[in-house]
Amino acid sequence: MFDSLKLSELPKIHCGILRKPSSTRPTIWIVEENGVRAVVKDYSTSKFLFRNSVGRFLVWRESKACRKMKNLKGIPSLYRVIDGLALVLEEIPGRNLEELEDRMEIPQAFFDALKDLVAGFHKRGLAHCDLKRAPNTLLGNDGLPYIIDWSASISEKEFGLFPLNLIYRRFLSDDYVAIIKMKLRHTPGAVTQKEREFYRYRSGPEKMLRGIRDRLRHILQKIV
Numbered sequence: 001m002f003d004s005l006k007l008s009e010l011p012k013i014h015c016g017i018l019r020k021p022s023s024t025r026p027t028i029w030i031v032e033e034n035g036v037r038a039v040v041k042d043y044s045t046s047k048f049l050f051r052n053s054v055g056r057f058l059v060w061r062e063s064k065a066c067r068k069m070k071n072l073k074g075i076p077s078l079y080r081v082i083d084g085l086a087l088v089l090e091e092i093p094g095r096n097l098e099e100l101e102d103r104m105e106i107p108q109a110f111f112d113a114l115k116d117l118v119a120g121f122h123k124r125g126l127a128h129c130d131l132k133r134a135p136n137t138l139l140g141n142d143g144l145p146y147i148i149d150w151s152a153s154i155s156e157k158e159f160g161l162f163p164l165n166l167i168y169r170r171f172l173s174d175d176y177v178a179i180i181k182m183k184l185r186h187t188p189g190a191v192t193q194k195e196r197e198f199y200r201y202r203s204g205p206e207k208m209l210r211g212i213r214d215r216l217r218h219i220l221q222k223i224v
């Protein structure tokens with residue numbers, strides 16, 4: 001599917017732009033072929049240095065994770081990778097959690113399904129590592145959760161040896177902490193006391209790491 005798609009043709013043949021590119025972020029195009037829509041996450045529009053280093057690396061990381069999760073319900077299928085610079089992914093009709101209002105209630109069933117989904121990819125030996133970013137979880141039009149953006153994910157195999165195995169375990173539980181964060185934002189009444197305490201205990205060091213990451217991104221934006 002989408003076998004003949006060329007990056008150079010995207011500006012002409014796309015049927016929507018979900019997000020315009022920035023110096024460190026890919027263009028997100030929508031394309032359609034034989035009635036099937038796909039999302040193209042395209043780093044070819046970034047500057048030379050960035051697309052050929054970070055861009056290629058992130059596409060490789062995300063494609064590797066997607067292949068591991070083939071046929072896992074809740075994870076968009078990867079149709080193909082183009083020139084090592086873009087991913088063509090199944091389009092999930094719905095909205096990402098960032099687009100929802102803070103107080104828009106989400107049913108408990110959504111969070112239960114999300115927990116099962118997280119357990120599903122953990123079973124395949126993957127930790128997502130960036131679930132706390134609300135745009136990476138989608139509320140599908142079918143009411144079910146979908147998880148996207150696997151560029152920061154890590155695999156159990158790569159992190160098998162001590163002390164990396166401890167880091168891997170930490171990221172596994174961070175994926176669950178992210179669900180508590182979503183619940184706190186949308187359906188705080190459903191958060192149990194135990195979940196609240198676990199969240200408070202964990203969010204301090206996490207905030208520090210995110211601060212470092214955001215500063216690095218800022219510096220990268222200036223130099224590439």
Ligand SMILES: Nc1ncnc2c1ncn2[C@@H]1O[C@H](COP(=O)(O)OP(=O)(O)OP(=O)(O)O)[C@@H](O)[C@H]1O
Pocket residue numbers: 018019025026028039041076089090091092093095096133135136148149150151
């Ligand atoms: N398969 C998909 N189906 C529907 N929408 C998608 C899909 N993939 C991405 N999107 C939309 O595009 C947005 C950005 O996608 P993604 O998070 O993969 O890119 P990113 O460059 O890693 O973004 P960020 O750095 O902001 O996390 C998502 O928040 C979502 O709204």
Ligand SMILES: [Mg+2]
Pocket residue numbers: 133135136148149
């Ligand atoms: Mg994202």
